[in-house]
Amino acid sequence: MWRHIASNALTLLIVFAFLLGGMILWGQRQYVAEGPLEEQICLRVERGSNVARVSRKLEAEGAVTSGTIFRLGMDYGDKSDQLKAGSYRIPVAASMAEISEIVIKGVSNCGTEVIYNIGVAQMQVIIRDLDPATNDYVELAKFAPASEEAPVAMQTALADAGTRYSVRVVPGVTSWQVREGLVQVGLLEGELAEVPPEGMLAPDSYEIRKGDDRATLLQEMQAAQEVRLAAAWESRDRTVPLASPEEALVLASIIEKETGVPDERRQVASVFVNRLKQGMRLQTDPTVIYGVTEGRGVLGRGLRQSELRGETPYNTYVIDGLPPGPIANPSRASLEAAVNPDETDYIFFVADGTGGHAFAITLEEHNANVRKWREIEAQRSGD
Template sequence: MTDPISPTPPGKTPDPHKASRRANHPLVVAGSMVFTLLVVAIVLGGGALWIGKERFYAPGPLAADKAVIVPNEYGVIDIADLLLKQGVIDDKWVFVGAAVGTRASGKLKAGEYAFSAGASIQQVLDTIVSGRVIEYTVTVPEGLTSDQIVERLLEVAELSGSVRQVPREGSLMPDTYKVTRGTSREDVLRRMARTQDTTLKEIWEKRDPSLPLKSPEELVILASIVEKETGVPEERAEVAAVFVNRLNKKMRLQSDPTIIYGLVRGKGRLERPLTRTDITSPTAFNTYTIPGLPPAPIGNPGRASLEATARPAKSDNLYFVADGTGGHAFAATLDQHNKNVARWRQVERERKVDPAAQPAGTSGTTGANAVD
């Protein structure tokens, strides 16, 4: 009986030529080549993947921190070329492969990015995907006129575009704003206006109900005068009280900054002291010659001045004059006020002898300083 699993009968030797013919069959040869190529591809691919992974996490070539702007229209290869040219990465294709492999190529965001020294490709890719662009601060001081605010924004190199029209006086909220490179100046102004609207509404709702002010607009007008009259935060509510008391008594406000605004109309500064002619010459804003409030704000007051004006101090004071220290001396009577003025005049005379004695921030008599 023959062995059922043996192809060769007992006692016979296998034919080597027949086995050779099977090994050389085209299908066998092709299969062997495909298998070999597949093994080689796996080995090479695995090696390339291992090398790429190493390079993906390895420290990059940057020797120092660097900012790079990624344009809005750039795709993944364009961005890789840019980063390579800027010396942020040293392997374009690892960046591209990682972006495609992690499905981040469609998530890359335009903007200005800060890359730290030695940043890896992984860190660079994560930064651009996250959109963590560089932010700049634009600070607008309280009390500037709208013209002055526009001038300041035009000097900020990181902003873009022109300003078609200067905003209405008093419609902007002075503050520090964060912007990114390329933000338009018009956008900053719109943001300032929205902030002012929101802030004013909130403060007006919490105002002292006894205020002799008919509208939020009148609050802004009076706050703009308070803003210009003192740079001492603790005095704002006292200064506001003087003007509120004067309005209640139908007295003229007699504020020097309103004279100056009427002369220059918010464009620049008055580069000389006020004269008696200035004080007595009528303008729409000169509160020495007009009753009540001027027709519009004389600048853009900050939140603190708006709050102080909405809830002024409780006092009987009707006058104030510079006290020589950067602040003011307040008085409820004309007699006391005249004494305060006399002391201030003495300080002025002493400073003419010794100009170095004048403290910073003192600019002479200000606010309600005329003898009624």
């Protein structure tokens, strides 16, 4: 009798072990299988949250077939204590294994983003949210910290642990403007005693975190610009009359200030290169403006005749060749245009009323283009 009972018990244990093994194998397959999500979502993991709470949220959002399997998978992989607060984009059909990697890496990539945009006219703070369904950003608020109070949306963003922050340096800003902009970024720490070298800060977007050092961020910008300048100089057209990378930087900064149309950069570069080759003066207003403002903000008015005639190092209506230094921080595209301009015979250009320029080879053609531009200006003044 006891032998019979023991035999039945052993059989039951074998069946149970077999079923348990099958369930584990099934669960493992479910954990790595394609998920049910049909539209990507933004998963918010609150500070102090745990895997159980996150698994319930994922199940409610339809991102996983079983919150229990997700939680057990995280536990089995020793990932439960690696969960990080933030806002994470969960892509369509993401498996539980893929989602677990997303939430432990801690790289927020959706939700609220605050951009400190250092522009030519002023610095603006832009608060926006990513719509995960469309991948489009929705602007929540925008303000100039130097002259406006921070809106409620900014206070909400600062209180949110998942908010992402970045500093965006717009091409064509001066190093003084970048320095002044960083001083206004309250998230950053550290003093900035000196203005960085003009032209040597790479326009780009830089991710920042609360407590980052301002000087360290400037060093990152300068290192990036050094790499870009070196790469551009290495790939230069050897016929271009530039004697050094520093001269290439100067010309690139002038190109950056002369046009905001990407497709025009190499044409504008060709005009200045042709003038240098022919020994003509560059005669460009942005250099004169820099001589007046010293790069400290915008002029805010037209140039006076006395300023156009004044003998200053940056007045290219008076001096020969390039000015003594850059007048702004040029983009990678302007650096490349300076050392590899289009091959043209152009030596003149003027605004054409569309945001671009009309180029000319002869003075007669240029004067005709100038007359057209003055007619456009007069019409706009009349309107």
